Amino acid sequence: MSAKLSEKIGYGLGDFASSMFWKIFSYYLPIFYSDVFGLRPAHAATLLLVTKLYDAISDPVMGLVADRTDTKWGKYRPYLLWMAIPFAVIGILSFYVPGGSYELKHVYAYLMYILMMTAYTAVNVPYGAMLGVVSDDSREKSVFSSFRMFFAYVGSFIAMGIFWLFEKSVIGTENSAGKVIRGVGDADPIQWTLVVSIVAAMCAVLFVGCFLLTREHVKVEKKESQGLSSIREDLRALGKNGPWWLLLGASIGQLLCGSIRGGAAAYYFANILDTGIVLTCAIYLTIGEIAQMIGVTFSVGLSERFGKRDTFIGSLAAVVLFSCAVWFVPVHAASGVWVLLALQVLVSLAFGVAAPLTWSMFADVADYSELQHGASSTGLIFSSSSMAQKFGGAIGGFLLLALLGVFGYDKALDVQAPQTLNAIKAMMSFVPAVGAAIGILFLCFYPLTTARMKEISLQLQARRQGIQ
Numbered sequence: 001m002s003a004k005l006s007e008k009i010g011y012g013l014g015d016f017a018s019s020m021f022w023k024i025f026s027y028y029l030p031i032f033y034s035d036v037f038g039l040r041p042a043h044a045a046t047l048l049l050v051t052k053l054y055d056a057i058s059d060p061v062m063g064l065v066a067d068r069t070d071t072k073w074g075k076y077r078p079y080l081l082w083m084a085i086p087f088a089v090i091g092i093l094s095f096y097v098p099g100g101s102y103e104l105k106h107v108y109a110y111l112m113y114i115l116m117m118t119a120y121t122a123v124n125v126p127y128g129a130m131l132g133v134v135s136d137d138s139r140e141k142s143v144f145s146s147f148r149m150f151f152a153y154v155g156s157f158i159a160m161g162i163f164w165l166f167e168k169s170v171i172g173t174e175n176s177a178g179k180v181i182r183g184v185g186d187a188d189p190i191q192w193t194l195v196v197s198i199v200a201a202m203c204a205v206l207f208v209g210c211f212l213l214t215r216e217h218v219k220v221e222k223k224e225s226q227g228l229s230s231i232r233e234d235l236r237a238l239g240k241n242g243p244w245w246l247l248l249g250a251s252i253g254q255l256l257c258g259s260i261r262g263g264a265a266a267y268y269f270a271n272i273l274d275t276g277i278v279l280t281c282a283i284y285l286t287i288g289e290i291a292q293m294i295g296v297t298f299s300v301g302l303s304e305r306f307g308k309r310d311t312f313i314g315s316l317a318a319v320v321l322f323s324c325a326v327w328f329v330p331v332h333a334a335s336g337v338w339v340l341l342a343l344q345v346l347v348s349l350a351f352g353v354a355a356p357l358t359w360s361m362f363a364d365v366a367d368y369s370e371l372q373h374g375a376s377s378t379g380l381i382f383s384s385s386s387m388a389q390k391f392g393g394a395i396g397g398f399l400l401l402a403l404l405g406v407f408g409y410d411k412a413l414d415v416q417a418p419q420t421l422n423a424i425k426a427m428m429s430f431v432p433a434v435g436a437a438i439g440i441l442f443l444c445f446y447p448l449t450t451a452r453m454k455e456i457s458l459q460l461q462a463r464r465q466g467i468q
Contacts, residue, residue, distance in 0.1 A: 003135055003144070003217065010213020011134060011144055012151030014080060014127045017206035018120065019152035020159040020199050021091050022393075025116075027262040027285055028163065028184070030397055034404075035185030035411050036192055037097050039109060045401035051113050052394040055387060058118060062125040063383030064231055069126075074216035076126035076133065076379065083123035084207035088200035090119045095196040097189035123207065125383045131359055132366045132378035133218040136461060138453045141363045142300050142308070145356040153293040153352065155206075159199055160289055164282030166195045171280070183270045183281070185411070234380055237373040243365050244381065246446045248388055250312070251358055253439030255392025257319060257432040258351065263400045264427035267409075271416050272331050272424055279337050287341065288348040295352020307450045308357050308364075313443050315354035319436040322346045327429035364448050364456075371456050371463075396435070400427055 033044035069075045094112045098105060134144055163184070170187045174180055181187055238244060262285065269281040303311045322343050329343070330336040366381040407423035409416060416424075448456075 003140065007134065007214050008144055008147040010210050011130065012147040013206045014210035015148045015152035016155040017203040018124055019155040020203055023156040023159050024196065024199065026259045026393055027265065030263045030400055031185045031266045032095065032192060033109065034401065036189055037105065037109060039106065041401045041405040041409060043106060045398045045405065047110055047113060048394045049398040051117060052391055054114055055117050058121050059125060059383040059387040060380060062121045063380035064234065066126040066129055066379035067377055076130045077211060077214055077216055079123055079126035080207045080211040083119060084204045087119045087123055087207065088204040090115045091200045092193065092197050096193045125379060128359065128382035129379040130214065130216065131363045133216040134214065136218050138364060138457055142303060142356065142360040145360040146296055146300050148359060149356040150293055150296045153289050153296060157286055157289040157293065160282055160286035162195060162198060164280065164286055167280050167282045183266065185270065234377045237369060237377065238380060241365065241369050243368055243446060243448050246442045247361055247365055249442035250439040251388035252392045253435045253442065254316065254354065254358065255388060256396045257435030259393040259396030260400055260427055260432040260435065261323065263397055264424060267424045268428050272421055273336060273340065279341065284341065284344060288344050291345045291348035292352035292355065295349040296356055299353050299356045302353060303357060308361055309443055309446050309449065312354050312357045313440050315350045316436045316439045318350035319347055320433045323429055323433040323436065327425055364453050367456050367460055368448060371459055403427060
């Protein structure tokens with residue numbers, strides 16, 4: 001089944017929107033909490049980790065709900081429309097700093113972060129599950145996934161571009177306390193809120209656009225709401241799904257790597273790299289998004305030649321190699337800027353190749369589950385991809401802030417202690433490389449090869465024709 005180009009573009013608009021906020025959360029939330037909001041690093045680290053216990057429940061619940069949704073617009077697509085405005089509003093409030101005591105602010109941070117992850121779940125679990133019903137062809141799903149990731153990096157590029165303009169406008173000026181702003185961590189809270197408001201408004205429009213342009217073509221067996229017995233059956237099937245467990249582990253490792261690298265960048269530029277006026281953190285991150293967009297364009301071709309699994313493994317191996325090389329960047333030499341930038345391009349190209357494969361392989365896992373168990377649990381399967389994002393991002397954010405606390409990071413210091421600087425360097429190099437290596441380990445055992453998926457696709461087509 002070949003879908004219209006407008007549908008593929010429309011599907012990409014969904015991750016265009018969510019990726020803008022996800023990259024802001026991944027790259028800037030740690031420094032926002034520690035330097036702008038005023039949370040102690042240990043408290044911010046605990047916040048990011050503890051809220052994932054809630055997400056571990058909310059993501060599968062949303063998957064179960066979406067699988068049982070039945071509207072004239074489909075099972076998963078309506079949530080893009082229903083959640084567009086709530087997602088934007090909660091996103092703005094997440095980057096607002098209320099007045100009051102430290103304890104009050106601490107509670108507010110927990111409340112808003114939990115609400116934001118709830119909104120993210122409510123729109124992104126159904127959105128991800130749509131990949132399982134936009135086409136019944138495994139290759140076509142890879143194409144949809146590539147459109148998704150290409151537009152995701154467009155969104156990330158725009159978000160980082162907005163933050164680059166933010167940096168450019170505030171660095172060198174004085175904040176409300178009379179301090180010269182050296183980085184976005186010194187900017188006034190209201191400036192952060194206004195910048196995020198621009199992104200939020202764009203997200204709401206893009207989610208609606210995704211809803212209008214897409215369609216659900218694949219008709220799967222309708223899931224009746226049969227109470228706890230039906231839910232237990234779905235969860236039992238998921239627990240027995242070996243490829244799902246392996247892909248979940250690989251996804252967490254991949255996202256752990258990306259979140260640590262991205263979150264550490266702001267600290268690296270503020271405290272270690274002698275950039276002069278040549279390069280800022282936002283430019284560095286934006287160039288990375290461009291490189292990832294380019295990498296996405298090679299994903300389908302490489303996966304068709306080498307298979308999805310082996311292409312994924314090769315991409316993560318490149319991430320390990322080039323991430324480790326960051327440790328050896330000459331930070332006090334003029335060449336250091338360009339060496340760091342070259343490594344950012346290489347790492348990001350590899351990430352770009354790998355990114356669409358994750359979503360396409362989750363769609364394959366959903367097809368495998370449908371063949372094995374006789375009924376689709378696409379929403380529940382794809383909830384794991386959202387859960388992996390959150391776990392990878394949360395564990396990455398937790399490790400980043402926890403290590404900063406352990407090694408004595410203090411925003412009040414003009415120059416951090418040597419052990420603190422080494423910790424920041426490690427979080428730009430060796431620590432994220434470990435996450436990518438974990439992903440490789442899980443993928444080595446992943447069984448759904450290209451040949452196996454062709455067999456599954458043929459068997460499912462015959463079964464679905466009976467449903468239609």
